[in-house]
Amino acid sequence: MDENAGPATASGGRRPGEVPLLLATVFRDMSDHLHTRLAELGREPLRPAHGYAFRYLADHPHATTVGLAAHLGVTKQSASKTVGELADWGYLRRRPHPTDRRAQILRLTDRGQEYVRLADTLWAEAEQQWADLIGADRLTAVHDALRAYVDHLPDGRRTGLRPVW
Amino acid sequence: MDENAGPATASGGRRPGEVPLLLATVFRDMSDHLHTRLAELGREPLRPAHGYAFRYLADHPHATTVGLAAHLGVTKQSASKTVGELADWGYLRRRPHPTDRRAQILRLTDRGQEYVRLADTLWAEAEQQWADLIGADRLTAVHDALRAYVDHLPDGRRTGLRPVW
DNA sequence: CATCATAGTCAACCAGGTTGACCTTCTCCA
DNA sequence: TGGAGAAGGTCAACCTGGTTGACTATGATG
Numbered sequence: 261m262d263e264n265a266g267p268a269t270a271s272g273g274r275r276p277g278e279v280p281l282l283l284a285t286v287f288r289d290m291s292d293h294l295h296t297r298l299a300e301l302g303r304e305p306l307r308p309a310h311g312y313a314f315r316y317l318a319d320h321p322h323a324t325t326v327g328l329a330a331h332l333g334v335t336k337q338s339a340s341k342t343v344g345e346l347a348d349w350g351y352l353r354r355r356p357h358p359t360d361r362r363a364q365i366l367r368l369t370d371r372g373q374e375y376v377r378l379a380d381t382l383w384a385e386a387e388q389q390w391a392d393l394i395g396a397d398r399l400t401a402v403h404d405a406l407r408a409y410v411d412h413l414p415d416g417r418r419t420g421l422r423p424v425w
Numbered sequence: 426m427d428e429n430a431g432p433a434t435a436s437g438g439r440r441p442g443e444v445p446l447l448l449a450t451v452f453r454d455m456s457d458h459l460h461t462r463l464a465e466l467g468r469e470p471l472r473p474a475h476g477y478a479f480r481y482l483a484d485h486p487h488a489t490t491v492g493l494a495a496h497l498g499v500t501k502q503s504a505s506k507t508v509g510e511l512a513d514w515g516y517l518r519r520r521p522h523p524t525d526r527r528a529q530i531l532r533l534t535d536r537g538q539e540y541v542r543l544a545d546t547l548w549a550e551a552e553q554q555w556a557d558l559i560g561a562d563r564l565t566a567v568h569d570a571l572r573a574y575v576d577h578l579p580d581g582r583r584t585g586l587r588p589v590w
Numbered sequence: 591c592a593t594c595a596t597a598g599t600c601a602a603c604c605a606g607g608t609t610g611a612c613c614t615t616c617t618c619c620a
Numbered sequence: 621t622g623g624a625g626a627a628g629g630t631c632a633a634c635c636t637g638g639t640t641g642a643c644t645a646t647g648a649t650g
Contacts, residue, residue, distance in 0.1 A: 274568040277548035280455045282571035287448040362628040383442030403439045406447035527597040
């Protein structure tokens with residue numbers, strides 16, 4: 261059952277195909293951590309999809325709804341709905357596009373940016389718990405391994421953060 | 426932006442809180458790989474939730490619907506629906522519980538077990554692509570780090586594979 | 591034996607996606 | 621230059637896969 265044991269195997273070998281499930285489990289737990297903390301802090305129950313939208317908007321100050329949709333891997337209608345909610349809640353404003361009167365520039369408000377910083381902090385918290393467990397060096401090694409996978413993806417597959425299944 | 430650089434940092438440092446998103450991205454891509462391959466093989470479009478149910482049923486030959494629900498982290502009604510589908514499709518049979526006439530034992534059929542083997546193969550494929558990229562040793566290190574996180578979870582949080590958000 | 595807990599189902603509802611139709615504006619080439 | 625088609629965005633109808641709530645039947649326990 262373990263034709264793949266590497267020299268660094270500390271936990272008795274790795275069943276082929278086991279890693280994806282572990283990835284999901286760990287991510288799921290970290291995600292739960294985030295939402296638990298948000299609830300503790302009395303924050304609005306933003307869904308993780310919103311979180312990924314936030315991140316994209318924070319990184320792309322000239323984002324449009326269609327661009328966001330592509331990033332999230334959902335239809336533009338769905339992205340439009342999300343944008344509408346975030347706007348209603350005061351996290352972003354739609355501003356006219358300077359040259360294209362069909363389009364709107366999506367800009368985070370101060371409140372929106374503050375939320376992004378909070379989310380980053382909470383994700384970092386979850387990550388730190390892992391670092392406490394295995395050490396910062398090993399976590400960095402994991403990070404680099406993940407990074408290598410992601411960097412190797414063709415552009416089209418690098419985003420896609422719609423519901424994981 | 427990089428107050429956390431570890432000695433082993435090969436790729437220019439790790440932004441705190443970046444790892445969870447990377448986990449999700451990698452898992453998502455591997456999951457896409459699985460479903461693409463299933464489609465290529467002309468398989469029924471089973472949803473990943475079904476996959477996790479399969480895995481549980483394969484590992485627990487005396488499973489019940491309620492137990493499955495707990496494992497998946499969904500309500501028993503939802504699990505019951507999933508079980509009904511899998512039964513309709515011939516992947517499992519409900520057999521009477523030997524001592525509790527309320528309960529049913531869920532047993533994979535041969536067809537169900539064959540599906541589990543196929544899924545394992547496809548997950549292993551996705552995993553192997555990662556190994557090809559970073560080397561088996563590094564992948565094993567990642568595996569062990571993930572394993573450490575999961576093993577450290579209290580039992581109640583170790584399962585939970587409902588939609589990741 | 592009465593009471594409460596548990597396995598499972600049915601039905602109604604909800605959230606967050608989807609597809610399809612549509613309007614407006616932009617692009618581009620005949 | 622104007623007309624066709626592409627692209628940004630919204631509205632509406634629908635689907636899926638969860639949810640809660642009510643219920644039946646059986647098991648466990650005082």
